[in-house]
Amino acid sequence: MSAASCLLTEDQLLCGICLDVFNHPVTLPCGHNFCKKCIMQHWDSSTNCQCPSCKESFYKKLDLRVNTFISEMATQFRQSAGRSSCQVAKSGDVPCDVCTDTKMKAVRSCLVCLASYCETHLEPHLTASRLKKHQLTDPVENLEGRMCTIHDKPLELFCKTDQTCVCMLCPVLDHKSHEVVPLKAQFEKKRAELGRRENEIHRMIQDRRLKILDIKHSLKLSKEAAEREMADGVQVFTTLMESLQRAQADLIGMIEEKQEETEKEVRSVIRELEQEISELIKKRAELEQLSRSKDHLHLIQNFASLDASVRTKDWTEVNVDLPSYEGTVKTAVDQLEETLGKEIKKLLHVAELHRAQQFAVDLTLDPNTAHAALVLSDDGKQVHHGVKKKNLKDTSKRFNPSCCVLAEQSFSSGKFYFEAEVKDKTRWTLGVANESIKRKGIIPLCPDNGHWTVWLKNGEEYAALVGSPLPLTVNSKPEKVGVFVDYDEGLVSFYDVNAGDLLYTFAGFSFTEKLYPFFSPGLNDDGINSAPVIISKVNHTDVLI
Structure with a gap:
């Protein structure tokens, strides 16, 4: 063998993964060899099991065992080349039980000898026929704890009945009729x-x-x-x-x-x-x-x-009225x-x-709900009365004959806020409405019918629609109206945004269904009320103090 080892070159004994001389080499079914640790780490980092050299796939991870022949050749090559893979044992490593002076790092443990060996001291277990029969495992500490204290045999089985590890003799002697499975299966x-x-x-x-x-x-x-x-x-x-x-x-x-x-x-x-x-x-x-x-x-x-x-004044009745x-x-x-x-x-x-x-939301008008005479802008932010009705299908969602439109967005919890510009208008209605409101026929706007709204009528009459119009006093004609809804508290408030005035608040209601922002630009009135209602972007600087 020594003569044959002289003919070997280092390239013939190199692992294709770590590119170093084999350390515990294993042979795959395709015939290629790798260090056991290298191929296992390679498969752990991959989704399937393949040979790194030829890419042949395997159904599952193989139970790889060290190829003792190649291992012996690699060991003899290292010895003949004056090389060793032995490393000094560090903290956390299992030390070799045979080393006396400097403890080297163990590479295998023997469950028969109950000892751990470095690369050098493991050699007899790889070459001596008597020792080759011993069961080797990855290096572990406390080998005595891996032996059955009763039969002095390796713990290779698991008793599911007693939930303990046992040796091969325990099921025969001490764990009869117990459910026992291989330790590997457990x-x-x-x-x-x-x-x-x-x-x-x-x-x-x-x-x-x-x-x-x-x-x-x-x-x-x-x-x-x-x-x-x-x-x-x-x-x-x-x-x-x-x-x-x-x-x-x-x-x-x-x-x-x-x-x-x-x-x-x-x-x-x-x-x-x-x-x-x-x-x-x-x-x-x-x-x-x-x-x-x-x-x-x-x-x-x-x-x-x-x-x-001498001409003088009679000062008898003269007094200076001092202020109080x-x-x-x-x-x-x-x-x-x-x-x-x-x-x-x-x-x-x-x-x-x-x-x-702070609870401003981005709204767009829903054309599927708009009365046929309403004209919506392309971005869904503006609406005005266009006098002539368009030829649109009168679906269940569309308002008719009331000139109204809902937003596409709905709300069923929390708080939300939006603003609508009503500058240069003489008539408008704003607020929120239940999803289930009637959209056909003339329906009075009021909370009982699912509407919470305020309006401007005839250019100067402001009112909250609570059943019958409740007149509102305004300090100045609102050009932008803010609508705030607290769904959970059952509250709807209306603000004159520029003046910072509260116009009206509906309070004490219990909302149970989706709420939609509600808009009506009012009739055109021969051009007097032609200006659109515009859903505007919320800007805090609009409020004047």
Whole structure:
């Protein structure tokens, strides 16, 4: 054999996968040889079992056994070439039980000898005829635990009755009439069970990762909602503080203006009094000088002119009306309270509108529901009355004779919001309706009939259709109307988007079926109401505070 080994070359003993000298070589049915570990890893990473060299397929993974002849040749080649596949045992490796100085990594364990061997010390088990009969296995620790403690035989069977591993003698002696299966069969069953459990745990891990993503997304939404609420709060309180500052400035300005007018009047009276005092002093001086004269003729001649009375005002009844400031602050506070009440109400409506706008949905009109005289835009966002009816099939979905149309989208839970532009129109109806509403004949729009709507009629009459039209007061003519629905709370609210005013709210209802956004542009009215109703994109900047 030694002579023959000298004729071998390294290329003849190389594994086609790892490109190294064979280590525990196995032979496939097609005749090609590979390291056992290499071919098993190759098949584990593939969906089918093929020979890497010739691509021949096998029905299932083979029970491969080491080709001892090729293994011996590979071992002798390594020895003759001064090579060894032995590796120093590391943490986690099974060490060779024979090595004394440096423990090498075991490559096989013998269930008869109850020992593990490195490549070098395994050689006798591969060459000696007596040792070749021993049962070898992949290196394992605690070989004593793999032997039957009663019969000192390898544990090769599994007793399903006692759920324990047994040797070949146990079913005959100690486990009579028990259900016993080969250990490999139980191994495959348990491995399959472990695979299922692994898949289940993998699914649980994925579920929890998705849950984390969901929680993070919820946290993000919560943070965005908090930021929006803070922004709305800052805007509301800033507006209120500005109102307070204006009211304070108006109060101080009014008091200062009134006080300034009083001071002006007082200064005018004082100037007049001081002028009369000056004239009286001058008159007194002249009289005093004349009284000292000893010239009889002079005194007589000038007395008449000096005796004339000085023209003065009778100041007895003259008073300056000083203003009273009592109650001024109270009056200002009362006015401020009324103003702030209106302001706060409006700001709350604006804040509600901002929150509603977070649930904006994208709508398109459903042409299958539109009355034959309605004209829809190509993108399904606009509708107006076209006077002439189109020749359309009058299906059960189509409104007739009411000039109405529904959106394609429906909602049966949660919240949603949309806006419709109604600028330059004298008549329109907006809201939501149940899927089951009657679409043929003249049906009064009201909640009892499955409609929650408001309308404009005759260019100035706004009303909520609650059975009979309930007139609505508007501060300005709405050019864009927002509709908010909370399905679960049974609430439908209408807003004047630009003014931020709440027009009306239907509340306390219990929705039980799909809700569809409802639109009616009204009749053309000889061109007076020709402008379309437009489903507009929600824009927060439309709201004015």
